[in-house]
Amino acid sequence: MSRCYVWFILYLLCIGILAFVFGVVFFFSWVTVITQKSGASFYVQKFYVPALNSTAGGNYTADNTTSISFVFNIRNTLNNIGIYYDDLNVTFSYGSDKSLEIGSYKLDGFHQHANENTYSGDSVAVKGVPWNTIAQNGSKVDFRVALATKVRYHQMFFKGKKRQVRIRAVVQVNDTTGLKIKKKSIRLTSGATETGRSTGASVAFSLLIILLFPI
Numbered sequence: 363m364s365r366c367y368v369w370f371i372l373y374l375l376c377i378g379i380l381a382f383v384f385g386v387v388f389f390f391s392w393v394t395v396i397t398q399k400s401g402a403s404f405y406v407q408k409f410y411v412p413a414l415n416s417t418a419g420g421n422y423t424a425d426n427t428t429s430i431s432f433v434f435n436i437r438n439t440l441n442n443i444g445i446y447y448d449d450l451n452v453t454f455s456y457g458s459d460k461s462l463e464i465g466s467y468k469l470d471g472f473h474q475h476a477n478e479n480t481y482s483g484d485s486v487a488v489k490g491v492p493w494n495t496i497a498q499n500g501s502k503v504d505f506r507v508a509l510a511t512k513v514r515y516h517q518m519f520f521k522g523k524k525r526q527v528r529i530r531a532v533v534q535v536n537d538t539t540g541l542k543i544k545k546k547s548i549r550l551t552s553g554a555t556e557t558g559r560s561t562g563a564s565v566a567f568s569l570l571i572i573l574l575f576p577i
């Protein structure tokens with residue numbers, strides 16, 4: 363009878379400890395997710411303006427319509443936090459400011475796992491660039507790419523609130539080949555300086571979560 367009692371106490375103790383550990387893990391997971399502010403990065407990997415390809419003869423119609431083809435690279439740089447993206451609104455402008463908008467594009471919202479890398483390529487019809495007045499002597503033409511969306515970080519069943527993302531980049535294009543001049547991908551930024559990605563505590567507990575819930 364008394365041995366039974368001891369086992370029962372031990373059993374309760376184990377349940378209690380387990381419940382406590384899970385409680386702590388869930389709590390820190392929740393805190394991590396609601397405090398997460400950044401972790402998605404956006405890059406222009408390819409950018410090609412056929413109208414500026416002088417080998418092709420500069421291909422645009424009488425109303426100055428042509429296309430730009432591009433590949434965007436969207437990276438989740440977080441080790442164990444997933445990201446939900448709302449629809450991504452991309453606007454293209456001619457020149458390094460946003461004064462002459464020439465086209466827009468919508469990329470459907472999606473979900474991205476931790477550490478995942480997503481590539482999305484397409485082409486967009488653009489209109490209004492004064493193609494004829496762009497000298498084709500081997501120098502550069504500026505285009506501006508701006509992106510607006512909302513992202514939501516999540517871990518297990520916890521979701522943070524939606525966070526506004528408004529970023530942009532200037533893409534310099536060779537005026538005789540139509541290709542992006544910079545070889546490396548160009549990162550879109552908000553212009554503001556970046557703040558720390560996560561605190562030490564959230565990193566520690568993220569590790570704990572990885573150990574307990576390998577996804």
Ligand SMILES: *[C@@H]1O[C@H](CO)[C@@H](O)[C@H](O)[C@H]1NC(C)=O
Binds near residue numbers: 418419421422
């Ligand atoms: C010019 O563009 C049209 C339509 O986009 C395409 O069918 C045609 O092949 C292009 N011509 C050249 C020389 O690239």
Ligand SMILES: *[C@@H]1O[C@H](CO)[C@@H](O)[C@H](O)[C@H]1NC(C)=O
Binds near residue numbers: 410415417418539541
């Ligand atoms: C530029 O046009 C030429 C001729 O149409 C074509 O062979 C070449 O692939 C084009 N350049 C790019 C980067 O597509």
Ligand SMILES: *[C@@H]1O[C@H](CO)[C@@H](O)[C@H](O)[C@H]1NC(C)=O
Binds near residue numbers: 424490493
């Ligand atoms: C096309 O661009 C040229 C300048 O390169 C401009 O003179 C012309 O009016 C434009 N055409 C239209 C239809 O916008």
Ligand SMILES: *[C@@H]1O[C@H](CO)[C@@H](O)[C@H](O)[C@H]1NC(C)=O
Binds near residue numbers: 500
């Ligand atoms: C190309 O033409 C533009 C406009 O005429 C001029 O400002 C620029 O200096 C030229 N660049 C080269 C490399 O000749």
Ligand SMILES: *[C@@H]1O[C@H](CO)[C@@H](O)[C@H](O)[C@H]1NC(C)=O
Binds near residue numbers: 536
């Ligand atoms: C643009 O491309 C041409 C032909 O490949 C090259 O001669 C020129 O230096 C390039 N210009 C720039 C600014 O990269």
Ligand SMILES: *[C@@H]1O[C@H](CO)[C@@H](O)[C@H](O)[C@H]1NC(C)=O
Binds near residue numbers: 449451511
């Ligand atoms: C993206 O565009 C859609 C439709 O124009 C709009 O409803 C949505 O609010 C835009 N998203 C952002 C983040 O600006």
